[in-house]
Amino acid sequence: MNRITLSLALTLMTATAASADCAFENQIPVKAMTAAFPAYKAIAENMQECGNVQVELDQEVRTKSAPALAANPSLYHISSVHNGTIVPLLNEGTIRPLDDLVAKYGQNLTPNQLIKIDGKIMAIAFMVNMQHLFYRKDIFEELGIAVPQNYDEVLAAAEKIKAAGVVDYPLGATWKADWNVGIDFNNLFVGFGGKFVNEDNTPAVNSEAGLKTLEMMKKLSAYMNPEYLVADATYVQQEFQQEKIAMSNFWASRAAKMDDPAESKVIGKIGTASAPAAIPGGIPAAMFSWDGFAIARNISDEEAEAAFRVALEGGDAEMVKENNDLAIWLIEGYQPSDMAKGAIETMQNGALPTPSTVWRGLINDAIEKNVVEFLTGKKTAEETLSDIEAAYRTNAKEAGLL
Amino acid sequence: MRRRTFWTFVGPSVFLMVLFIALPLVSVLWQSFVLSIPVVETVEVETCTPGFPSQVCVTANKSQAVLDENGKPVRITSFVGLDLYKSVVEPGVFWQAVTSGDFAALLRVDFWRALRFTLTFTFITLPFVLGIGLLIALTVNNSAARLRGPVIFVSLLPYIITPVIGGISIYWLFVGDGIVTRMLEGLVGHDISIMTHGWAVEALMMFYRVWHVAPFAFVIFYAGLQGVNRDTLESAMIDGASRFERLRYVIIPHLFPLIVFVTLIHLMDSYRVFEEIVAFNAQSQRISLQWLTYDFLQPDDSGNRAIGRASASSMLTMIGIVVIILPVLRRAWRDHRR
Numbered sequence: 001m002n003r004i005t006l007s008l009a010l011t012l013m014t015a016t017a018a019s020a021d022c023a024f025e026n027q028i029p030v031k032a033m034t035a036a037f038p039a040y041k042a043i044a045e046n047m048q049e050c051g052n053v054q055v056e057l058d059q060e061v062r063t064k065s066a067p068a069l070a071a072n073p074s075l076y077h078i079s080s081v082h083n084g085t086i087v088p089l090l091n092e093g094t095i096r097p098l099d100d101l102v103a104k105y106g107q108n109l110t111p112n113q114l115i116k117i118d119g120k121i122m123a124i125a126f127m128v129n130m131q132h133l134f135y136r137k138d139i140f141e142e143l144g145i146a147v148p149q150n151y152d153e154v155l156a157a158a159e160k161i162k163a164a165g166v167v168d169y170p171l172g173a174t175w176k177a178d179w180n181v182g183i184d185f186n187n188l189f190v191g192f193g194g195k196f197v198n199e200d201n202t203p204a205v206n207s208e209a210g211l212k213t214l215e216m217m218k219k220l221s222a223y224m225n226p227e228y229l230v231a232d233a234t235y236v237q238q239e240f241q242q243e244k245i246a247m248s249n250f251w252a253s254r255a256a257k258m259d260d261p262a263e264s265k266v267i268g269k270i271g272t273a274s275a276p277a278a279i280p281g282g283i284p285a286a287m288f289s290w291d292g293f294a295i296a297r298n299i300s301d302e303e304a305e306a307a308f309r310v311a312l313e314g315g316d317a318e319m320v321k322e323n324n325d326l327a328i329w330l331i332e333g334y335q336p337s338d339m340a341k342g343a344i345e346t347m348q349n350g351a352l353p354t355p356s357t358v359w360r361g362l363i364n365d366a367i368e369k370n371v372v373e374f375l376t377g378k379k380t381a382e383e384t385l386s387d388i389e390a391a392y393r394t395n396a397k398e399a400g401l402l
Numbered sequence: 403m404r405r406r407t408f409w410t411f412v413g414p415s416v417f418l419m420v421l422f423i424a425l426p427l428v429s430v431l432w433q434s435f436v437l438s439i440p441v442v443e444t445v446e447v448e449t450c451t452p453g454f455p456s457q458v459c460v461t462a463n464k465s466q467a468v469l470d471e472n473g474k475p476v477r478i479t480s481f482v483g484l485d486l487y488k489s490v491v492e493p494g495v496f497w498q499a500v501t502s503g504d505f506a507a508l509l510r511v512d513f514w515r516a517l518r519f520t521l522t523f524t525f526i527t528l529p530f531v532l533g534i535g536l537l538i539a540l541t542v543n544n545s546a547a548r549l550r551g552p553v554i555f556v557s558l559l560p561y562i563i564t565p566v567i568g569g570i571s572i573y574w575l576f577v578g579d580g581i582v583t584r585m586l587e588g589l590v591g592h593d594i595s596i597m598t599h600g601w602a603v604e605a606l607m608m609f610y611r612v613w614h615v616a617p618f619a620f621v622i623f624y625a626g627l628q629g630v631n632r633d634t635l636e637s638a639m640i641d642g643a644s645r646f647e648r649l650r651y652v653i654i655p656h657l658f659p660l661i662v663f664v665t666l667i668h669l670m671d672s673y674r675v676f677e678e679i680v681a682f683n684a685q686s687q688r689i690s691l692q693w694l695t696y697d698f699l700q701p702d703d704s705g706n707r708a709i710g711r712a713s714a715s716s717m718l719t720m721i722g723i724v725v726i727i728l729p730v731l732r733r734a735w736r737d738h739r740r
Contacts, residue, residue: 066705088705093473116450177686226595229686347454361704400442
């Protein structure tokens with residue numbers, strides 16, 4: 001027996017050993033494409049235990065899932081979806097209703113997990129994600145700063161931290177010049193009571209709320225690493241871990257990384273709280289989204305059944321037990337940890353869900369580019385908002401909305 | 403050569419060129435004139451999503467695509483003439499800028515911003531690539547035979563490295579806590595944020611391109627130097643020509659066709675600058691025409707993409723390349739006929 005056959009045999013052995021953890025033995029080959037953050041890695045590992053499952057973890061699933069599922073037969077049976085990525089799939093009719101399968105196999109699903117569109121279950125959610133306040137408990141305590149409830153208090157706290165000079169930059173933010181900065185604009189804009197589009201799909205961003213949002217972003221940027229336009233989630237995570245920043249409105253899904261002994265210098269020092277409000281006493285300036293999976297339409301019913309069962313295995317109570325702190329799970333058996341406080345408070349304080357609509361992508365695209373040009377000083381606030389509306393109109397005409 | 407033999411040799415190549423170059427080009431050209439709009443209806447939809455502590459259901463008017471009996475979205479495709487070009491170029495803004503002289507307003511339009519950067523990038527890097535390429539070639543040519551092999555190898559390294567990797571390595575040297583930034587900060591004594599300055603990012607991208615492409619010019623010129631007529635050089639020396647005069651009147655005229663060749667290739671390549679934008683994360687400061695096309699093609703969060711505008715912008719890029727290489731081609735053609 002040469003070395004390759006030997007290692008192959010070993011893999012097969014481990015595969016069979018692992019499949020013991022899956023409630024059924026999967027006979028039909030199933031292919032899945034999911035996002036690549038840690039929670040999905042855990043789900044992927046659990047799905048693979050059923051055997052005959054191939055999971056591709058892909059950062060760019062949001063751009064790939066629509067064309068991949070539109071193929072006939074689909075390139076994947078399972079695709080991870082969230083509020084945004086489900087829109088093209090619904091629009092092009094490439095995912096199937098799951099009511100029958102839920103009735104047959106979904107006894108352990110909580111009602112909160114069922115994403116219903118027009119009465120039909122179109123996706124199963126595993127977790128929610130949002131940005132909420134992360135802050136250095138030790139610094140806030142030492143300087144006697146109360147946890148900020150709104151962005152005016154965030155600015156005041158940042159000023160105090162800056163004056164004390166305990167970290168390089170008081171604030172961090174995921175403002176990378178792509179969808180990242182767009183999301184942060186959206187969060188504040190919603191917090192200021194803004195509406196993105198009118199009933200007839202015409203833009204409504206050029207408003208009081210828009211101006212206030214840009215003004216606030218400019219103020220916040222003064223307390224950040226000046227290179228904030230390259231800062232994505234990993235960048236901000238590392239800034240926290242390396243003790244370079246003291247607070248940030250940051251992704252709940254990254255909470256576990258703050259206490260990762262292999263990477264972090266701030267273990268136990270990070271606290272979480274509700275996303276601050278934009279207007280004192282208002283709703284949190286944050287939108288939350290759900291993340292889960294959908295099953296392709298262009299596959300046989302047998303394949304869909306196997307895929308559904310595999311996906312449920314991926315997100316069962318056992319997986320949650322092993323990976324409790326990786327996400328804000330919606331799955332039965334989840335025990336919210338201390339780090340989950342921020343996410344739960346944000347939702348309790350009335351944060352709005354990210355809308356699942358066609359115009360959302362179009363307006364985000366317009367927002368992203370123009371907000372970047374505002375932040376780099378190429379455009380004034382008024383120019384930025386009118387350019388957002390102009391770009392949205394061009395986009396929306398081509399998408400048939402106007 | 404007999405006609406039959408000629409076609410046997412040329413035929414496959416012509417076929418592949420038509421299949422992989424001409425036909426896609428025609429398709430892009432066609433797509434830049436048509437717009438395919440999905441039919442959208444507004445319906446009242448109840449959407450239930452997770453909430454805390456329990457599910458939230460919202461009923462709202464929502465625009466959604468109309469599906470046909472096969473479950474495919476219905477689309478209406480129509481010929482729109484130059485509309486897509488207009489929405490890329492925005493001629494209205496252009497005329498206003500020309501008549502009022504306010505070019506800052508013009509640069510608010512992505513296309514013009516991208517064109518501005520692309521042209522600056524192309525024409526500033528060109529003389530450096532030619533000059534440095536020639537300098538390395540002359541240096542290697544004049545160095546001891548024993549050293550030539552290693553020197554050629556080292557000079558070629560930048561050209562061998564994959565552009566994105568090379569770009570990212572240089573980006574890392576200069577970003578926030580990069581080694582070079584740290585050293586500069588040590589020298590001047592305060593924090594430097596190179597990536598927040600548009601001009602600095604632009605200069606870095608040009609530096610990277612010159613570093614990456616100069617070896618290509620060097621290889622070509624070095625090969626050309628091997629064919630310089632020794633007799634002419636010797637007679638020039640006997641006539642008392644200085645080193646510079648020999649370069650100016652013997653070597654450069656000999657290399658001229660190669661200089662034209664390198665210029666052509668460089669103009670075509672750098673007009674399509676793209677990797678630098680990716681590697682240097684430069685899209686917040688600078689974008690290029692090729693980046694613009696890519697950006698139109700990228701689906702947004704709801705899966706919409708602007709294929710028509712992407713086609714229009716790539717046709718414009720092609721026209722731009724033809725315009726900038728035309729003078730060089732004409733010159734080469736005149737020399738050829740002489």
